Amino acid sequence: MxxxxxxxxxxxxxxxxxxxxxxxxxxxxxxxxxxxxxxxxxxxxxxxxxxxxxxxxxxxxxxxxxxxxxxxxxxxxxxxxxxxxxxxxxxxxxxxxxxxxxxxxxxxxxxxxxxxxxxxxxxxxxxxxxxxxxxxxxxxxxxxxxxxxxxxxxxxxxxxxxxxxxxxxLPQELDTTLQQMSQLRETLSGDFASKVKKLNEVTSILVEPKADISVRKNFNWLIWCSIIASLAITITAFWLKNPDFQSFVQTISPTFYYFLAAGFVFAMIDGAIGMSYGVTSTTFSLTMGIPPATASMGVHLSEIMSNGIAGWMHYRMGNVNWRLFKLLLIPGIIGAVLGAYILSSLEHYSMYTKPVVSLYTLILGCVIFSKAFKGKRKRADKKIKRISLLGFGGGFIDAVGGGGWGSIVLSSLIAGGRNARFSLGTVKLSRFFIAMMSSLTFITMLSHGNHWEAVAGMIIGSALASPIAAKVSNQISTKAIMVSVAVIVILISLYSIEKFIVKIL
Structure with missing residues (x-):
């Protein structure tokens, strides 16, 4: 030829x-x-x-x-x-x-x-x-x-x-970008033209002029500052012009404001490092005299909305492994409801359950501290098999200790060789249902008037922090925050255990 x-x-x-x-x-x-x-x-x-x-x-x-x-x-x-x-x-x-x-x-x-x-x-x-x-x-x-x-x-x-x-x-992180784009590409559906359009949207930031990026970031900050300023002006106006509003605010227990601030700070920390909201909130609540069951209820109620939004976003992005979701969900709910039921039944014995939960938060504090100094772990050769048992144990411990679903279930899945992105999306979505069911159990079991001002303060504080946390998370050293959180949790847990020991001696 x-x-x-x-x-x-x-x-x-x-x-x-x-x-x-x-x-x-x-x-x-x-x-x-x-x-x-x-x-x-x-x-x-x-x-x-x-x-x-x-x-x-x-x-x-x-x-x-x-x-x-x-x-x-x-x-x-x-x-x-x-x-x-x-x-x-x-x-x-x-x-x-x-x-x-x-x-x-x-x-x-x-x-x-x-x-x-x-x-x-x-x-x-x-x-x-x-x-x-x-x-x-x-x-x-x-x-x-x-x-x-x-x-x-x-x-x-x-x-x-x-x-x-x-x-x-050329930064070494380019390989991470390639892996993420490959995973995104696998989730796309539709014809070739629609896939190209979606990938163009995702990668447009790579060729966007730095000046435009800076202007957009500054504009986003301007919007958030305007929202905060508007709320401050509105509250000030009510305070100065409306005596009824002053009377209402003055009748609110100071505990509400303490937990409002605490919920805000802990949600900001969680947004920065992706963990520790449950352990920090529970440790603080126990130190403030809140019984373990009520403390756990407050944590789970405040997490329903945040995990629901996060789970929905992961669902939209195709980050949910549905087989893994089914294996985690039912055992996780059973474990969470059982843990919430047992802890609520022991509400009258909170003097004895507090040190147990404090010991648990002490262990989690040590885990956070160790993770701060550990390098990137190698992927395991074999995937973890007993998913249902992991879900049950994670749900039970999470309800009893006020936190731990992410640190136990997510870390175990990733360490066992599961894809990190799909594991995160699946755990977040399942966490929404588990937090909702454990919260309903706590509300049903606990008597009325059990520190609702603390629970309300934590819910509102964490809700206010959620949209802001993502904006500031990239500006803070993750390692520094993890070390700080670990030290605080360990010290407070030890203080709570010491108080119990002194009482019984």
């Missing part, structure tokens, strides 16, 4: 292209090809290093009369690499897909090229562009992102310098 174009327009277009770089970039799956490398000196070592650094599973056969120690050492680390100390022969190309030559012997180079073309094989000859069918360009790699640089054989030095510039200026 002739490769000469019959269309004159195409021929003219191709001729015009030849004025520039005519190379066509491709990315080869070297793990599925057999590469023959002839030469095992310094240049051969360089070529072998380039091949294996880009594809650790590449099958390579090295042929040379003299083989350097460095080549032997590198090849020994890769079982699929074969080293043959011999003179090159034509039969060495049987079963090969690519040929790379690094001999420095011009006559041998020409002979290998001739033989390779007789076998319809592509060949690269080191430092001989005229003998090459393809070039090994400079490579910049950030995880799954790989950029190849070609100067059409004109200047390897320029390619090397460009590689250094890109390596220094």
């Amino acid at each position: 002739s490769l000469v174009p019959k269309n004159n327009a195409i021929t003219e277009s191709q001729d015009a292209v030849q004025d520039g770089n005519p190379l066509f970039p491709v990315f080869l799956k070297l793990n599925q090809l057999h590469t023959v490398l002839v030469g095992a000196g310094n240049i051969g070592l360089e070529k072998l290093t380039a091949i294996l650094s880009n594809s650790a599973q590449a099958k390579v056969t090295i042929i040379a009369e003299q083989i350097s120690t460095q080549v032997y050492d590198l090849a020994a680390r890769f079982p699929q690499v074969t080293v043959l100390q011999k003179t090159f022969a034509e039969d060495d190309l049987k079963g090969a897909n690519l040929v790379v030559v690094a001999t420095g012997n011009e006559s041998l180079n020409n002979y290998i090229r001739e033989v390779a073309h007789q076998h319809n094989l592509l060949i690269n000859v080191a430092d001989k562009p005229s003998l090459c069918d393809f070039y090994l360009g400079s490579i910049v790699q950030k995880g799954d992102l790989k950029i190849a640089i070609s100067t059409n054989g004109k200047s390897p030095t320029v390619a090397k310098r460009l590689k250094e510039v890109l390596n220094d200026n």
Whole structure:
């Protein structure tokens, strides 16, 4: 079959292209090809290093009369690499897909090229562009992102310098962006055009001018400041102009304001680090003299709305594993209702249940402290199997201790090899139903008038903080907050336990 174009327009277009770089970039799956490398000196070592650094599973056969120690050492680390100390022969190309030559012997180079073309094989000859069918360009790699640089054989030095510039200026976090975009792509439905439109919307921030981003952020802050200022002005106006409003505010117990502030602060912390709302709120409530059951009820009531919104958002984004959701939901609700029932039944024995819950918060405080200093954990080889048992235990402990569903269930799923994004979405959505059922159990079991001012203050405070927490979370050191929270929780828990010990002695 002739490769000469019959269309004159195409021929003219191709001729015009030849004025520039005519190379066509491709990315080869070297793990599925057999590469023959002839030469095992310094240049051969360089070529072998380039091949294996880009594809650790590449099958390579090295042929040379003299083989350097460095080549032997590198090849020994890769079982699929074969080293043959011999003179090159034509039969060495049987079963090969690519040929790379690094001999420095011009006559041998020409002979290998001739033989390779007789076998319809592509060949690269080191430092001989005229003998090459393809070039090994400079490579910049950030995880799954790989950029190849070609100067059409004109200047390897320029390619090397460009590689250094890109390596220094492209952040390693680009690989995280790629993984997230890949996961998002898997969740999209519809035709190709709708998928492209959605991906364009998500990635528009990457090309948005910095000035526009700054203006948008400042405008968002202006909106929030305006809302807060409006509320302050309204409350001040009522206070100054309406005596009935003053009388109403003065009749509210100071406990309401304490818990309003506490709920706001704890929700801000939770928004910054994604955990600890339950343990901090429960620890504070116990210290303020609130019985464990009422403290847990306040925590769960204040979490219904926040988890409902978060769960709905994850549902809209396709971040829910429905099989995992079903396995967690029913056992989690049973465990939460049972825990709430037992804790409510022991309300009259709160003097004895308080130290138990304080011990639990002490343990969680230590867990938070350890997580602050731990590096990123490696993904487990096997996924956790007993999901239903995990849901039941997480729901029960969460109800009894006023928190722990996220720290127990979510961390266990991720540590067990589950996808972090789907685990988070599933746990958040299931948490909404579990918090709602445990709250209903607490309300049914507990008598009226049980510290409702504290419960109301915590609910309103956390609700006010929820939309603001996301705005400030990126400005605070997560490690510093986790350490601070852990220290506070540990100290308060120890103080509560100490008070119990002093009472019984």
